[in-house]
Amino acid sequence: MYQEKYMLRAIELAKKGIGAVNPNPLVGAVIVKNGKVIGEGYHVRYGELHAERHAFANLTEDAEGADMYVTLEPCCHYGKQPPCVEAIVEHKIKHVYVGSDDPNEMVSGKGYEYLRNHGVKVTTHVLKNRCDEINRVFFHYITTRTPYVVMKYAMTMDGKIAAYTGESKWITNEVSRMKVQESRNQYVGIMVGIGTVLEDDPQLTCRIEGGRNPIRIICDTRLQIPETSNIVKTAAQVPTIVAVGDEIYETSSDKIEKLEQLGVKIIPVGMVDGHINLRELMGILGEMSIDSILLEGGGTLNYSAVMQGIVSEVHMYVAPKIFGGKDALTPVEGQGVDTPSLAKLFDLETVEKIFDDIKVVYLSKNRYRLPETFVDREQFYNNWDEDTLSQLSVMVDEKATAPYSTCCYKEDELWHIAGTNNDDELIVVESGDEAYIFTKLDKLVRLKISLRDQRDLLDIDELMEQLT
Numbered sequence: 001m002y003q004e005k006y007m008l009r010a011i012e013l014a015k016k017g018i019g020a021v022n023p024n025p026l027v028g029a030v031i032v033k034n035g036k037v038i039g040e041g042y043h044v045r046y047g048e049l050h051a052e053r054h055a056f057a058n059l060t061e062d063a064e065g066a067d068m069y070v071t072l073e074p075c076c077h078y079g080k081q082p083p084c085v086e087a088i089v090e091h092k093i094k095h096v097y098v099g100s101d102d103p104n105e106m107v108s109g110k111g112y113e114y115l116r117n118h119g120v121k122v123t124t125h126v127l128k129n130r131c132d133e134i135n136r137v138f139f140h141y142i143t144t145r146t147p148y149v150v151m152k153y154a155m156t157m158d159g160k161i162a163a164y165t166g167e168s169k170w171i172t173n174e175v176s177r178m179k180v181q182e183s184r185n186q187y188v189g190i191m192v193g194i195g196t197v198l199e200d201d202p203q204l205t206c207r208i209e210g211g212r213n214p215i216r217i218i219c220d221t222r223l224q225i226p227e228t229s230n231i232v233k234t235a236a237q238v239p240t241i242v243a244v245g246d247e248i249y250e251t252s253s254d255k256i257e258k259l260e261q262l263g264v265k266i267i268p269v270g271m272v273d274g275h276i277n278l279r280e281l282m283g284i285l286g287e288m289s290i291d292s293i294l295l296e297g298g299g300t301l302n303y304s305a306v307m308q309g310i311v312s313e314v315h316m317y318v319a320p321k322i323f324g325g326k327d328a329l330t331p332v333e334g335q336g337v338d339t340p341s342l343a344k345l346f347d348l349e350t351v352e353k354i355f356d357d358i359k360v361v362y363l364s365k366n367r368y369r370l371p372e373t374f375v376d377r378e379q380f381y382n383n384w385d386e387d388t389l390s391q392l393s394v395m396v397d398e399k400a401t402a403p404y405s406t407c408c409y410k411e412d413e414l415w416h417i418a419g420t421n422n423d424d425e426l427i428v429v430e431s432g433d434e435a436y437i438f439t440k441l442d443k444l445v446r447l448k449i450s451l452r453d454q455r456d457l458l459d460i461d462e463l464m465e466q467l468t
């Protein structure tokens with residue numbers, strides 16, 4: 001029987017690689033024998049040991065017969081590192097518990113297959129949502145080969161990112177601003193428009209101790225960047241890319257040469273509507289192994305980015321202030337849509353209170369999504385025991401605050417874990433128009449209800465009453 005605490009620990013370990021493993025995934029692994037952790041590891045740095053091998057390297061005793069908890073499907077290919085599945089078999093691990101599937105086509109499904117063919121028991125999708133969450137960048141990048149773009153802005157309650165005079169220091173509190181610094185360490189690139197450079201003359205560096213500077217990407221259609229700007233002055237130390245419209249590129253060889261001597265990399269890009277074609281730029285940056293970008297653009301660049309569909313995630317910080325001013329800048333400008341029905345849509349992900357500020361994370365409705373995965377019906381029937389029940393309980397989306405949360409859902413063929421109550425004593429599993437309720441409380445293990453009833457029975461207490 002597995003215990004979610006070990007997978008939670010593996011997730012915690014994986015996160016230690018934030019900012020250092022790109023464009024590889026964050027991965028953590030925990031090896032457990034007789035209820036004791038005998039090895040822990042994570043992917044520390046790009047090109048170095050994978051989490052599983054790192055955990056083996058840290059073993060305190062022989063791993064024969066042990067369980068391994070790993071946040072991502074173990075790899076089975078030779079890349080910068082040899083296949084982890086081989087190490088798992090060599091160390092005679094008995095049972096591997098995995099969180100996320102690996103969409104990398106060299107690995108996808110084959111990692112599981114190798115392990116099972118070599119007699120290792122594999123349980124997939126343990127705390128899957130939690131494990132998937134930490135690798136949004138990797139899943140997007142490995143599949144689309146373009147950077148995962150996070151648009152960040154900080155605004156007042158009335159939606160201004162500066163006073164009408166242009167002054168913007170400061171809108172949010174220090175802790176919020178520290179979070180932005182953490183993001184600069186986390187994502188590989190930082191992108192702004194030339195307007196921001198001309199207006200604020202920023203550095204765009206990461207000011208966290210021990211942090212890594214993001215690669216600075218300036219969208220500068222007409223090559224207006226001053227050689228005296230802070231960006232250019234520091235280009236020899238901090239990687240800097242200036243994307244220019246291809247027409248201007250052809251006619252500006254002197255300036256380009258000078259900028260290149262100062263350490264700036266100039267990339268010519270096609271244009272759309274008088275601006276840089278951001279989709280094309282994302283393709284180019286993807287080829288340069290830039291898997292993620294923090295977009296701190298002004299309103300014009302943000303508008304283009306949203307309209308061209310390159311934004312996967314938005315970080316909105318709101319400070320408890322009102323600036324007013326019809327000419328004060330807003331986070332997304334441009335012309336805007338003609339009618340509300342043409343709005344770009346997002347899913348609300350999280351809301352966080354940062355003292356008196358709030359940080360809201362939204363995910364674009366058009367973002368890349370992992371293919372949906374389901375509980376295998378056959379496996380479900382075959383493992384109809386205590387073990388399964390506890391599996392079910394941890395598979396449920398733990399962020400549920402309401403009695404029911406929705407995980408992957410598909411009609412007929414496959415089982416879907418529909419929800420749990422907050423204490424995890426009760427689980428609803430559904431398939432097609434049937435649903436089962438399981439309780440861990442006592443002998444009454446399941447009760448079949450119709451899906452319609454289950455939909456109507458949103459009151460958990462009512463359900464409990466029926467069960468007992």
Ligand code: AOF
Nearest residue numbers: 024025027043050051075079080081104
């Ligand atoms: C990692 N760290 O802990 C695991 C990975 O070139 P390589 O050998 O480093 O292989 C990278 C691929 O290996 C990566 O895209 C992913 O599919 C798989 N698993 N990668 O960097 C890890 N477990």
Ligand code: ZN
Nearest residue numbers: 050075083084
């Ligand atoms: Zn590996």
